[in-house]
Amino acid sequence: MEVLSWDGTLSSRDFQVAARAFAENWKQFNPALPPWTWVPCLKQPSRLSQEQGYLSLEKICLLGSNKEHEQEDVDEEEPEPVDNATLVESAGPQVCYYDFHIAYSDSYRVPVLYFRGYYIDGQPMAWDEIEKDLPACSSKVLLESKWTFITQEEHPHLNRPWYKLHPCGTSEWMKLLFLGDESLAKNGVAVEQYLVSWLSVVGQVVGLRIPFDMLNHHKSCN
Amino acid sequence: MEAKNSGKPILQFAPFQSSVDEGFWHRLSSLKLNKFGIDDSPIPITGFYAPCSHSQVSNHLTLLAESLPSDSNEESSEPGVIRGNRNRCSVPGVLYNTNTVEGFRALDKQELIKAEAKKIWEDIQNGKALEDSSVLSRFLLISFADLKKWSFHYWFAFPALVLDPPATLLDLKPASQFFSVKEAESVSAVLNDWRDSSLTTDVPFFLVVIDPNSRATIKHLKDWETCQRATDHKLLFGFYDPCHLPKNPGWPLRNLLALICSRWDLKSVRFLCYRETRGFADLGLSLVGEAQVTVPQGWGDLHNTPNAVGWELNKGKKIPRCISLAKSMDPTRLAVSAADLNLKLMRWRALPSLKLNTLSSLKCLLLGAGTLGCQVARMLMAWGVRKITLVDNGRVAMSNPLRQSLYTLDDCLNGGEFKAVAAVNSLKKIFPAVEAEGVVMAIPMPGHPVPSQEEQSVLDDCRRLHDLIDSHDAVFLLTDTRESRWLPSLLCANTNKITITAALGFDSFLVMRHGAGPCSSSHDSKSEAANALSTDLNSLALTDRNGGHRLGCYFCNDVVAPIDSTANRTLDQQCTVTRPGLAPIASALAVELLVGILHHPDGIFAEGEIANSSNNGSSEQPLGILPHQIRGSLGQFSQMTLVGHSSDSCTACCSIVVSEYRKRGTEFILQAINHPTYLEDVTGLTELMKTAHAFQMDWDDGTDNDDDDCVEI
Numbered sequence: 001m002e003v004l005s006w007d008g009t010l011s012s013r014d015f016q017v018a019a020r021a022f023a024e025n026w027k028q029f030n031p032a033l034p035p036w037t038w039v040p041c042l043k044q045p046s047r048l049s050q051e052q053g054y055l056s057l058e059k060i061c062l063l064g065s066n067k068e069h070e071q072e073d074v075d076e077e078e079p080e081p082v083d084n085a086t087l088v089e090s091a092g093p094q095v096c097y098y099d100f101h102i103a104y105s106d107s108y109r110v111p112v113l114y115f116r117g118y119y120i121d122g123q124p125m126a127w128d129e130i131e132k133d134l135p136a137c138s139s140k141v142l143l144e145s146k147w148t149f150i151t152q153e154e155h156p157h158l159n160r161p162w163y164k165l166h167p168c169g170t171s172e173w174m175k176l177l178f179l180g181d182e183s184l185a186k187n188g189v190a191v192e193q194y195l196v197s198w199l200s201v202v203g204q205v206v207g208l209r210i211p212f213d214m215l216n217h218h219k220s221c222n
Numbered sequence: 223m224e225a226k227n228s229g230k231p232i233l234q235f236a237p238f239q240s241s242v243d244e245g246f247w248h249r250l251s252s253l254k255l256n257k258f259g260i261d262d263s264p265i266p267i268t269g270f271y272a273p274c275s276h277s278q279v280s281n282h283l284t285l286l287a288e289s290l291p292s293d294s295n296e297e298s299s300e301p302g303v304i305r306g307n308r309n310r311c312s313v314p315g316v317l318y319n320t321n322t323v324e325g326f327r328a329l330d331k332q333e334l335i336k337a338e339a340k341k342i343w344e345d346i347q348n349g350k351a352l353e354d355s356s357v358l359s360r361f362l363l364i365s366f367a368d369l370k371k372w373s374f375h376y377w378f379a380f381p382a383l384v385l386d387p388p389a390t391l392l393d394l395k396p397a398s399q400f401f402s403v404k405e406a407e408s409v410s411a412v413l414n415d416w417r418d419s420s421l422t423t424d425v426p427f428f429l430v431v432i433d434p435n436s437r438a439t440i441k442h443l444k445d446w447e448t449c450q451r452a453t454d455h456k457l458l459f460g461f462y463d464p465c466h467l468p469k470n471p472g473w474p475l476r477n478l479l480a481l482i483c484s485r486w487d488l489k490s491v492r493f494l495c496y497r498e499t500r501g502f503a504d505l506g507l508s509l510v511g512e513a514q515v516t517v518p519q520g521w522g523d524l525h526n527t528p529n530a531v532g533w534e535l536n537k538g539k540k541i542p543r544c545i546s547l548a549k550s551m552d553p554t555r556l557a558v559s560a561a562d563l564n565l566k567l568m569r570w571r572a573l574p575s576l577k578l579n580t581l582s583s584l585k586c587l588l589l590g591a592g593t594l595g596c597q598v599a600r601m602l603m604a605w606g607v608r609k610i611t612l613v614d615n616g617r618v619a620m621s622n623p624l625r626q627s628l629y630t631l632d633d634c635l636n637g638g639e640f641k642a643v644a645a646v647n648s649l650k651k652i653f654p655a656v657e658a659e660g661v662v663m664a665i666p667m668p669g670h671p672v673p674s675q676e677e678q679s680v681l682d683d684c685r686r687l688h689d690l691i692d693s694h695d696a697v698f699l700l701t702d703t704r705e706s707r708w709l710p711s712l713l714c715a716n717t718n719k720i721t722i723t724a725a726l727g728f729d730s731f732l733v734m735r736h737g738a739g740p741c742s743s744s745h746d747s748k749s750e751a752a753n754a755l756s757t758d759l760n761s762l763a764l765t766d767r768n769g770g771h772r773l774g775c776y777f778c779n780d781v782v783a784p785i786d787s788t789a790n791r792t793l794d795q796q797c798t799v800t801r802p803g804l805a806p807i808a809s810a811l812a813v814e815l816l817v818g819i820l821h822h823p824d825g826i827f828a829e830g831e832i833a834n835s836s837n838n839g840s841s842e843q844p845l846g847i848l849p850h851q852i853r854g855s856l857g858q859f860s861q862m863t864l865v866g867h868s869s870d871s872c873t874a875c876c877s878i879v880v881s882e883y884r885k886r887g888t889e890f891i892l893q894a895i896n897h898p899t900y901l902e903d904v905t906g907l908t909e910l911m912k913t914a915h916a917f918q919m920d921w922d923d924g925t926d927n928d929d930d931d932c933v934e935i
Contacts, residue, residue: 032500061279083531085388087234087470088538095279120282122242123545149570151563160244161550161559168571 006178008171009109012052014191018111019055019102021192022199034060036102041157054103054114054157062096062133095120096133100208102195103156110170111195113202114155114162127152127163135207150205165202174198230390233513236465238271238283238361238380238473240534245287247374247547250319250367252293262325265290265317269361270310271426273462274497277507280472281464283313283361283380290317306420308501311462315361326366326375326542331533338362339381339530346481347524352444355427358477364542372551377542380532382476386518389479389491394469394511397494404436406505413496413503416440427478430494432456446486456492458510463495471495471509473532480528483517490514554654561653565606575844580820581606587690588612589665589710590700591641593800594724596628597809598698599649599658605817609657610649611694613687614641615664625802661690667705668894668901680895681888688713696720696816699776700809708874709891711775712883715739715875720819720826723776724812726800731808734851735815737773737868738826740877771867773830773850777874779866801856811852818848830865873901 010018023036040053101114117125117133127150149166177197199208258265267290269283318334320326342360345351351358365376401409409430416422422440429441431449440460441449449457459482465472475493482491495509520526536543549555562578569576584607588595591614599610617638623629626641628648633639642660649658665687666672666680691697691713699707699721707723714721714736721736822828822843830850849863870876882890882904894900 034500061276063278083384084232085234085385085476086531087236087467088535089236118244120239120241121543121545122244122247124244124547124550126549149567151567152559153563158245160248161556166567 004179006175008173008175008178010104010111010191010194011109012104012106014194015104015111016051016053018191018194019053022195023055025196034058039101039157052104052157054101056099056101058097058099060098060100062098063093096125096129098133100206101155101162102199105156105167108167108170110167110174111198112164112167112170113199113206114164115206116162130163133207134205165205170198173201177201230392230514233389233391233511234470235382235473235476236280236467236470237532237534238359238378238464239280240285240378241282242285242376242545243287244547244550246285246289247367247545248551249287249290249293250317250365250374251369251372251551253290254319254367254369256293260321262319262321265319267315267317267363269313269315269359271313271359271462271464272309272311274464274466274472274507275499275501277466277499280466283359283378283464285363289315306423308417308423311356311424311426313356313359313361315363318362318364320364320366323366323368323375326364329364331364331377331379334362334364335379335381335530335532336527338379339383340527342381342477342480342530343383343527346477346484349444351481352442352446355425355443358427358481359474371546372548373544373546375542375544378534380473380534381530382473382532383480383528383530385479385483385515386529387516389513389515392490392512392514394471394509396468397505397508397510400510401432401505402436405432405438408432408436408438410503410505412438412440417498417501417503426462426474428460430456430458430460432458443481450486458492458494460494460496463497463508465495466497466507468509471511479513479515483515484521487517488515557653558655561606561655573844575821577821578606581817582608584696584820585609585694586611586816587694587697588700589698589706590614590702591626591628591645591660592616592622592700592702593625593805594700594726594809594812595641595698596626596645597806598700598724598812599645600627600652601810601813602816603649603653603656605813608655611659611661611690612642612645613661613663613665613690614645615662616641618644625805661686663687665701665706666709666891666895667703668708669705669898671896671898677892681892684709684888684891691719692717694719696722696819698812698816699723700812702726707776708894711736711777711874712879715775716741716880716883718826720816721775722812722816724808725776726804726808728799729801729804729856731804731854732851733808733811733815733854734776735773735819735826736775736875737778737850739875740772740868740880772827774866774868775872775875778869778872803856804854807854807856811854815849815852818843818845821845822848831863832865833863871905873905876905878905 019038023038026033027035034057036055036057038053039056040051096117096119098115098117102111103114104110105112117130119125149168150163151166152161152163154160155162174194174197202208267285269285269289271283272281274281316338318329320329338360342351342358345357345360360381362379362381363376364379365374367374397409398406409432412430416425416428422428425442427443429443429446429449430438431441431452432438433452433455443459449455459478461472461474461478463472463474471493472495475495478493479491482488491513493511493513495511496503497507497509498504499507518528521528533540534543549559565576565578565581569578586602586607586609588598588610591599591612595612595614599612602610618626618629618633618641619638620634622641623631623634628645629641630648633644633648640660640662642662646658646660649656663683663686666683672680687709691710697710697714697719699710701707704725707725711721711723713719716739718739718741723732723734723736725732819825819828828848831847832849833847847863849865851864851866852861853864854861868875870878873879879901
């Protein structure tokens with residue numbers, strides 16, 4: 001596909017191709033990190049016959065954040081026989097968990113990054129708590145960039161509020177990204193490459209790093 | 223705790239930790255509401271865990287939405303429980319969910335944990351635990367779901383059969399230090415195979431058998447009889463260990479030891495705490511240990527269930543946990559955040575100077591809850607205004623719902639609900655977080671004399687209107703008669719309130735903002751001494767702070783006092799006689815005009831701008847021009863912007879009238895109400911009209927009388 005005439009978007013089927021290729025390559029170049037898995041979803045049967053789904057990377061844990069997380073403390077202590085065989089541990093560092101999903105937006109025709117943070121007891125983290133965990137440059141990027149905007153909306157498949165990077169600028173900067181890269185522009189838009197390039201931009205906001213190897217590999221393949 | 227038993231430390235196990243995904247509570251709420259109702263029988267659930275995969279963080283027993291039975295009413299597209307998932311070893315459990323918090327607290331925890339322990343004990347005795355070893359980690363959950371506050375109280379118990387005397391630890395070290403290099407290689411390989419095969423990956427208890435040639439194999443627990451015959455082989459009891467600690471094994475080992483004790487009567491048990499890194503067996507993180515066990519007395523009697531412990535501690539205390547999910551489950555909160563999101567998106571993409579805080583804290587008073595009032599209220603909410611007061615003394619009539627967008631047929635029944643009340647109810651249904659109030663009250667009108675017995679109530683209404691205007695930030699005049707606009711205009715001019723008027727003709731409309739009142743500075747009207755009228759006049763000004771003319775109010779446009787004007791109706795038609803499209807157009811413009819004022823640096827004092835080709839599309843202000851008046855015509859599908867300055871004979875906002883009100887208050891109002899020409903007299907309009915009329919007559923008569931009385935117009 002010619003870059004110049006391309007509008008920066010992706011069809012639903014291409015997204016799935018790109019997603020699988022991305023997951024494979026991630027495993028190859030990031031054996032140290034947990035893998036992305038494809039989660040298929042069956043929408044109401046009246047919709048498209050093809051399968052829908054999203055990429056999922058879950059339970060990324062972050063240690064030692066100094067967040068206060070208190071639960072309500074109203075009940076009295078319950079009596080139970082003392083048991084010498086139970087280890088009584090002192091409280092460790094606070095642990096937070098993050099889940100990342102990459103889903104497809106039908107209306108914008110681009111991928112969208114959804115994410116959430118939570119404590120181990122399931123208590124979701126509020127935005128101001130998550131912000132503390134973002135890479136330092138990211139808050140700056142969020143404030144100044146006209147391309148990135150974090151909103152909280154219903155997850156398209158899970159029907160619960162998740163944070164997401166709003167997709168309304170995505171097609172524009174994807175096109176710019178491809179135009180600005182000689183090797184890409186020369187060889188046209190390869191669907192397999194879409195997600196890697198996309199995540200290299202979007203990931204910066206939430207601290208997901210793409211190793212350069214992964215980026216360069218695609219370029220050399222083309 | 224280091225109580226010694228025959229010189230060796232007691233084997234201490236790290237307790238299982240729980241983790242409940244939000245989705246579990248969502249599904250439980252849904253089941254409660256749609257399926258179970260008040261039925262509080264125990265619910266079978268499934269927990270999931272996996273071997274530890276992080277050297278500093280233990281794994282947990284996790285509950286997800288899939289842990290609960292499916293809710294067929296739910297339009298969920300989540301996948302069902304799939305066996306053979308390496309990260310999800312299934313463990314059976316039971317949930318007791320109570321209907322009240324008292325019920326939750328009153329549950330007999332000793333009995334409940336005993337009942338689960340009994341199931342484990344029986345599974346050990348009848349061999350089920352050998353066939354499906356995950357039953358050894360059976361668990362219990364009690365909960366109370368508060369579906370009004372969207373908070374969930376819960377408490378896990380992981381029943382472990384207590385060995386008495388407790389097992390002691392003979393030895394514990396990392397597996398890499400226990401195995402020889404060759405053994406380690408073989409053990410790792412077979413463990414990885416075990417984990418890679420979907421048939422065995424979620425089987426959490428197993429045997430590791432190493433032959434004299436250092437070759438390892440993994441067997442199921444039930445093969446122990448066969449395996450233990452090969453006495454030259456090393457045999458270890460392996461289990462998926464969720465715990466990461468270097469000196470303690472995880473909780474599942476407890477019931478494994480109980481099984482070994484009860485069925486196979488071993489004196490010492492060699493065990494492998496299996497832990498992983500990045501999906502591969504990690505023999506540095508994994509532990510191999512040897513425990514010495516004594517079969518407790520009384521375990522021979524198989525009908526007697528041993529004691530069990532295992533209620534999860536909450537920060538070291540034996541109390542339940544509580545989680546609040548209101549933010550993600552309460553529909554009102556979700557509606558509020560969605561509304562906020564919309565406005566924030568607008569600010570981000572199109573209007574960075576949008577004052578969202580100003581809009582959300584603005585208090586708007588709408589005089590009239592009819593065709594204009596309903597539309598204005600809706601538009602205000604769309605802009606993020608939350609505090610809205612509607613004043614109307616009418617009831618909803620059968621024809622109203624068609625044109626007045628907050629009412630439905632139900633509001634018309636039984637004589638009709640009061641509009642102010644029905645409008646507030648409707649606003650709350652649209653957006654629950656709105657702070658809306660309805661006031662059922664008539665607005666006193668000049669030229670409509672009142673009988674003396676009603677005088678007091680009219681004065682009360684005047685006072686009430688004065689207070690309402692005082693306590694709000696912006697006032698919309700949306701009634702359908704001219705006279706009813708007079709008193710509000712005066713009161714707003716008196717306090718420099720932002721005032722927006724909308725008036726409809728048959729196929730034309732007027733939307734305008736009133737100029738500032740005649741008082742130019744922060745002049746405290748209440749503290750004045752009673753000065754002569756002239757001194758008062760000196761302290762008031764016709765011009766605004768900047769020295770320019772202040773903009774006019776609705777009545778400045780007309781040099782006629784607002785008497786009972788049933789005859790000359792161009793504007794202020796009754797709503798039923800206007801083209802239906804007018805009210806939505808005018809209402810929308812009225813709200814946009816308000817937003818424009820709020821974003822203009824000069825606010826109410828802003829000059830009136832006119833739309834013309836020179837400022838088209840390139841205005842200084844991000845929202846565009848800020849007109850004074852907009853007059854539109856549906857007959858022409860046209861609209862124009864105008865500027866009109868204040869008139870010093872205006873019956874509502876001129877300095878004479880305002881100062882009279884300040885001096886004499888409601889007494890002055892009453893005079894205006896009862897005497898049709900009082901306002902004209904006071905402002906000098908009467909004189910003006912007399913001379914104009916006289917001039918007219920002279921002209922007609924052609925006489926030369928009273929030439930000196932002529933006034934230059």
